[in-house]
Amino acid sequence: MSTTTKVVLGFTDGVEHELLVQPGHSVLDAALEGEVPILFQCRTGSCGSCLARLVEGKAEHRSGLAVSLLPGEREQGYRLLCATEPKGECRFSVAYDSAAGAGRPIEAKCFVNAVERIANDVIRFELELAEGYSMDFRPGQFIQIKVPGTEVVRSYSMATMASDLPRIELLIRILPGGIMSGWLENQAKPDDVVEIRGPYGQFFLKEKVREPHIMIAGGTGLAPMLSMLAALRRVPGRKPKTILSFGCQSPEGLFALDQLDLHQQWSPTLQVRIAVDRGTPPAGVQVGNPVEALTPADGLTPDSVAYLCGPPGMIAAARAHLEALGLAPGNIFAEQFVASN
Ligand code: FES
Structure with missing residues (x-):
């Protein structure tokens, strides 16, 4: 038996x-x-x-x-x-189609292309997949990187799309005393080699959904949203209404504003809202938080789909707020990041 x-x-x-x-x-x-x-x-x-x-x-x-x-x-x-x-x-x-997990994670080597500070605590880290490796991923997924010279592994979402490969762009928050932060600030330079594994994660764009897409990003939680916005731009035919609400703690922490501006010019169905917790914001940026920037006037439906990426407190607040605005809990997808040294 x-x-x-x-x-x-x-x-x-x-x-x-x-x-x-x-x-x-x-x-x-x-x-x-x-x-x-x-x-x-x-x-x-x-x-x-x-x-x-x-x-x-x-x-x-x-x-x-x-x-x-x-x-x-x-x-x-x-x-x-x-x-x-x-x-x-x-x-x-499961909340994804049968093609999503078809490409298994790989282990690969990448060359460092660029290490660029783009805000007081954010570095744009550009990699290039070495020849001989091939990878596929969905907009919103993440990879793991081994900090060179250590066994420490950190996870970061791609800000680029699979069609941008071999180029991979990551947005990394710099933490005082952080192992990856220390390496990026003091040692990383073009042509260094790093080991990556991936892609991973269930947090990715539901491209076939035609109802409104809501994206709420805190800090470097913007990275997967940039990948998703680029992918939405390529969706054939009518684009879904999309609202991106992006928040940082202070004006000095803001980044990628030009890129967001370009996305708005490319996509008439995209609205971008930007907020800082405190300080004197530049033109077009509000003082407040990215969750409360969504209101009943946005006309969200239960079938709208929401993507949340940021710290745990923001995710919990956004989930509760969106459910109160009428979104079905099953249509809210989240990737939360926890700071690690
Ligand atoms: S693979 Fe199951 S929780 Fe990570």
Whole structure:
């Protein structure tokens, strides 16, 4: 008699995969064994990349494992597949199509093209994928970089698109005492070699959605939005209404304003709102926060789709605000970053 458990994984394009999960194995283990295109990264329950929703049956996270899910998310059926064992036949759905996970993460070498300070605490870091490597990614995904001379790994979202490869642009917040920050400020120079891994993450543009797209970015959380805006510009036919609300702590922290201005000129359906917490803002920038810049007058619908990228406090406030404005919780996607030294 078989001791395996049947699990079905459903993708947004209607594709379904049936897995047989061995006792003691996670749903992700079985998916990878069966070459099912599931997104993942850490395999330890900490990164959130393998998020799925349990829609039928019973499945729980392994006991004693600390997973990065809020209790409320667990109650809504969300599970991290790398930490989940089925308790009988069950079915999960993921919030992306079956092509998204088809390109597996790669390990590659890159050359440093440029290291440029563009705000008081932000560096534009431009890399070039070395010859012989090929990578694909969706607008909004991230890569990991090993800080040269260490075993320390940091994650950053691409501000460019896959079609810009071999060029990759990252926006990196400089933290006092940060290991990557110290290397960037004191040692990094053109033609240095860095090791990268990726792409990773479920946070990417839903290009087929024609309802309004809302983007809320705090600080360097702007990077994935720049990649998404560039991709939206190339969507054929009518572009969805898009509102980008970008906030920084002070006027000295602002960056990429010319780029945002160009995006507005290219895309008549794009509105950009910029805010700083304090200080005297330049023309066109408000004092306030990027979350409150969205109001009932924006006419958001439950089917509008929102992308949030920034610190945890901003993500929580934005989620609550957008739900109050009528967005369906399942249409709000977030990538939160936590400062690490
Ligand atoms: S792969 Fe990171 S939480 Fe599952």
